Structures are given as C-alpha cells and as structure tokens.
Amino acid sequence: MTDEPKRKNPIGATGKTVADNVKRLREGQRLAFVDLAATLESIGKPIPTLGLRHIEAYKRRVDTDDLVALAVALDVSPVTLLMPNSDGPGAEVPVTGVLSRPVQTGRFWDWLIGVYPLEEQSEDQRGVTSQIFQRKARPAWAVSAAFGSVRELPAGIDMKVVNKVAQNAATKAVDDLLKRYEQRHNDGDD
Structure with a gap:
C-alpha cells in the first residue's frame, strides 16, 4: 500500500469549490472532457x-488565467x-483565508460582487x-458611477495613508456621536 505524497500547499476550500462548479457546469451542459478541452483550445x-x-x-x-478561461468556456462569470x-x-x-468559521453563502456572494466586506x-x-469597502473593491469608474465623481489621487499620495486618515476620521466621528449621546442621557438624569 502506497500513501499519496502530502502536498506542500494543498488545494483549499475555494479551490475545491471551483473544481466542484466546473464539474457541475460541465455535466449540466452535457460537455464531455474532450468538448470542454476543445473549447478551451479554441479560445487560446x-x-x-x-x-x-x-x-x-x-x-x-x-x-487565475484558468479560472477566467473556464468561465468563458462554460459561459458563466x-x-x-x-x-x-x-x-x-x-x-x-468554508472559504479559503477565513480560518475562524464558515461563512454564510449570502455574505460570501455580497463580498464577491463587491457590496459588503466579508466580515460581519x-x-x-x-x-x-x-461604502469604504466598495470604494476599495471596485474600479474607479464604478465607484464614480455609484458615489459621484472621484478625484484621482495626486502623485506620491499613498492609498494606505488615505485609508488610515479616513479610518481615524470615522473613529473620531463615532467617538463624537457617543459623547453627544452620553451627554444627552446624563443631562436628562440630573
């Protein structure tokens, strides 16, 4: 009895999902392996x-190149x-990269299409x-269409710095809201 060699980097949950979907779609379209291979050959x-x-x-x-070619050949996204x-x-x-817990499929879909971050x-x-996630996850022209005009960053401006400034501003805004909330409730108690 020979044991199969252990892979250094085994196929993860999302890789298995891709494989399962290729099989499901190929069989659903009644494509033999040879037919799908011929289609892939014809698209280069x-x-x-x-x-x-x-x-x-x-x-x-x-x-990634295989993924896109398989999607084209199977006529899906x-x-x-x-x-x-x-x-x-x-x-x-299960989702590759999320070790702590399984992810609900609705949440995963929203993340894949750039609507919500993966974490709840x-x-x-x-x-x-x-909104912050969508601005980072989508191309600039799509952000512009969704949120109005988006200015290009001047040369030399690091997006990490912009994100940190935005995060600090959001944190300050939340802190200010909490202080006002506490003041209103404390003023009513006196």
Whole structure:
C-alpha cells in the first residue's frame, strides 16, 4: 500500500469549490472532457482532458488565467465558479483565508460582487463600512458611477495613508456621536 505524497500547499476550500462548479457546469451542459478541452483550445487557453479530470479530482490547481478561461468556456462569470453551490444564502461554507468559521453563502456572494466586506459588521457600522469597502473593491469608474465623481489621487499620495486618515476620521466621528449621546442621557438624569 502506497500513501499519496502530502502536498506542500494543498488545494483549499475555494479551490475545491471551483473544481466542484466546473464539474457541475460541465455535466449540466452535457460537455464531455474532450468538448470542454476543445473549447478551451479554441479560445487560446488549452487545458488537456487529463488536466480537466485532475481539476475535478482536486489534483490540479486552477490559476487565475484558468479560472477566467473556464468561465468563458462554460459561459458563466468567474464569480460563478468561486461561489459555492448551496441551498440558499444562509448556508454556511468554508472559504479559503477565513480560518475562524464558515461563512454564510449570502455574505460570501455580497463580498464577491463587491457590496459588503466579508466580515460581519454591526448595524451601526454597516453603511459606512460598506461604502469604504466598495470604494476599495471596485474600479474607479464604478465607484464614480455609484458615489459621484472621484478625484484621482495626486502623485506620491499613498492609498494606505488615505485609508488610515479616513479610518481615524470615522473613529473620531463615532467617538463624537457617543459623547453627544452620553451627554444627552446624563443631562436628562440630573
């Protein structure tokens, strides 16, 4: 009996999701491995049939170029390949990079399409946090369309510094709101 060699960097939860979705979509479209391989060849990103079999068996990683080519060949968005197939938005699924807990599929979808950060936010933080996230997660032209005109940063301005300033301003604004709230409630108690 021979043991399979242990991989240095095994395929994670999201890699397995991609593999499962490739299989589900390929079979749903009644494509044989040879058909999908031929389509990939015709669009300039060949993956041989054995490579496709290895993807579906979790023996071959899908890199970003593969992901996009597979999405084109299967006529779906790359997000479709990244999204776990589940019964609904409340289902919990493992996500690569989130070690602490499974993530609800609805939250994962919102993150994938750039609506909300992956981590849950309190009701008070949700609006501000989602706007900050959307500004970072979307291309500038999409941010401009969603939030109005966005000025380009002058040369030499570090976005990390801008984000830190914005975070400090948001923290100060929340602190000010809490102080005013406490003052109102303390004034009413006297």
